[in-house]
Amino acid sequence: MCLAIPAKVISVEGASALVTIEDIEYKASLLLLDDVHPGDFIMLHAGFAIEKVDPEEAAETLRLLNEIADNSPQPI
Amino acid sequence: MKYIDEYRKKGLILAVAEELKNISKKEITLMEVCGGHTMAIHRFGLHALLPANIRLLSGPGCPVCVSSQHFLDTAIAYSRIPGAIITTYGDLIRVPGSVTSLEKEKANGSDIRIIYSVLEALEIAKNNPGRAVFFLGIGFETTSPATAAAIVQAKNEHIANFFVLSAHKVMPPVMQALVAEGVRIDGFIAPGHVSAITGTAIYNDLVATYRLGVVIAGFEPVDLMQSILMLVRQFESGSPKVEIQYQRVVQSDGNKIAQNLLARVFELKDDRWRGLGIISKSGLSIREEFSAFDAEINYPITVPVPPDPKGCICGSILRGLKTPNDCKLFANTCTPTDPVGACMVSGEGTCATYYKYRS
Numbered sequence A: 001m002c003l004a005i006p007a008k009v010i011s012v013e014g015a016s017a018l019v020t021i022e023d024i025e026y027k028a029s030l031l032l033l034d035d036v037h038p039g040d041f042i043m044l045h046a047g048f049a050i051e052k053v054d055p056e057e058a059a060e061t062l063r064l065l066n067e068i069a070d071n072s073p074q075p076i
Numbered sequence B: 001m002k003y004i005d006e007y008r009k010k011g012l013i014l015a016v017a018e019e020l021k022n023i024s025k026k027e028i029t030l031m032e033v034c035g036g037h038t039m040a041i042h043r044f045g046l047h048a049l050l051p052a053n054i055r056l057l058s059g060p061g062c063p064v065c066v067s068s069q070h071f072l073d074t075a076i077a078y079s080r081i082p083g084a085i086i087t088t089y090g091d092l093i094r095v096p097g098s099v100t101s102l103e104k105e106k107a108n109g110s111d112i113r114i115i116y117s118v119l120e121a122l123e124i125a126k127n128n129p130g131r132a133v134f135f136l137g138i139g140f141e142t143t144s145p146a147t148a149a150a151i152v153q154a155k156n157e158h159i160a161n162f163f164v165l166s167a168h169k170v171m172p173p174v175m176q177a178l179v180a181e182g183v184r185i186d187g188f189i190a191p192g193h194v195s196a197i198t199g200t201a202i203y204n205d206l207v208a209t210y211r212l213g214v215v216i217a218g219f220e221p222v223d224l225m226q227s228i229l230m231l232v233r234q235f236e237s238g239s240p241k242v243e244i245q246y247q248r249v250v251q252s253d254g255n256k257i258a259q260n261l262l263a264r265v266f267e268l269k270d271d272r273w274r275g276l277g278i279i280s281k282s283g284l285s286i287r288e289e290f291s292a293f294d295a296e297i298n299y300p301i302t303v304p305v306p307p308d309p310k311g312c313i314c315g316s317i318l319r320g321l322k323t324p325n326d327c328k329l330f331a332n333t334c335t336p337t338d339p340v341g342a343c344m345v346s347g348e349g350t351c352a353t354y355y356k357y358r359s
C-alpha cells in the first residue's frame, strides 16, 4: 500500500498535474509537492505526488552498481 | 519503464549477489519492514541469491495487515449508520472483522465505496451534502499526508459532511518495539516511501540506542540487493548508521510540505496493532482544531475489543518470529479468497506473498 510509481509530468495546472505511466494518463495532486514542471518524474502514491525523482541521483546509483559489476571476478 | 527497468537488470542483481558472497562473513539477520519490500523480494526470488549466513525477516509494514480487528469492527459499525457512505482504499474491504467484513456489509446494502485517492472522498461528500461521508484513514507516513491535505481542504472549502476515522500509524515506534521486545535483528531495510516523507532523522534512535544499521531502500530488486550489501558492509565493519540507498527519491530531510501538514492536522496517540497490541505513541489522531472532521468526535461509537482470530499467528509473523509455513491454517483454511487473518488479505501481506510465490 505504500507503493509509489514513477510517473512523467505532462502538464501542471494549479495544484494538480497530468502525469503518464506507460502512456496511460493520471491526475496527480500537487498538494504535497511544489516546484513541479513538465518533464519531471514524480512518485505517484494514492493520487498524490509525494516526491520528485532526481535524475542525477538515479544515474549515480547505477554508476555505483556498474562499478561493482565491473569489478566482479566472474564475468556475467 | 523509466526508473524501473534499469533497476531490474539481471547482471546487476547477480553482481551484487557475488559481492555479498565475497564480503559477508558473519551471521546476520535483516528485517525488511515494508510489505512492498517483502513482495519484491519474493517476486524476484532474492532469497535464493543470498549467501546462507544472511537471513531476511518480514516485518510489520503492511498497513492493512496491522489494522486491528477492532478498527474493522468500528468501521463496520460506521457503515451501519443510516445514510452513511464509507470510502476506503480497496484492500481493506476484504479484511475480516470479528463477525463480518466491509465487503459482506456492502453486499448486504451498505454504501461502501472503494476510492483510489482521498480527494475522491471529498468529491463524494460535496456531491452528497445530506449524507455523512466517512473515510477510513489507514497507512503509514506515505499515506497520512494525503489524508491531512484532504482535511485541510475540507476545512478551507467548508465541507461539513466529511469525516475521517483515523487509524494512521507511524513507523518508528513499532520498529523500536520489536527490538526492545528482543526480536533478533541486526539491521533494518527501511521503507523507502515512508522515508521520502519523514527523512532519515526518525531512525537515529535505532542507531544510537540499539546500534542497528538502517538502510532506506527502493523497491526494485537491484535496490534491495544494494541495500542488503550496504547493511552487510556496515555490519562487517561494526559501524551501524542510517544510509540512503534510494537516493533518487529520498532526501535526508524528507518532504517538508508533507511533514508540516502532518504536524498541523495530527497528533500522536497510543494505538492498537493487529497481533502486536497497543504501542505507545504509534498512531495518529486528529487535532482539536480539525475535530469537525473527526469521525470519532462527531459520531462516537464504541465497539468491544475482539480476541484475535483463533489459530492465526499473524502477530508472530509481523514480529518476524514465525513464517506463514508455521501456521496450521496457511493455505488450507486460510487463503487469499477466504482469509482468516489480515496478513492473508493485502497483496503485500506476508501470508499472501508466501501463498502467491509458494512452490
Ligand code: SF4
Pocket: B311, B312, B313, B314, B317, B324, B327, B328, B329, B330, B331, B334, B335, B339, B340, B341, B342, B343, B344, B351
Ligand atoms: S496464514 Fe492466515 S491464519 Fe495463518 S497467520 Fe497468516 S493470516 Fe493468520
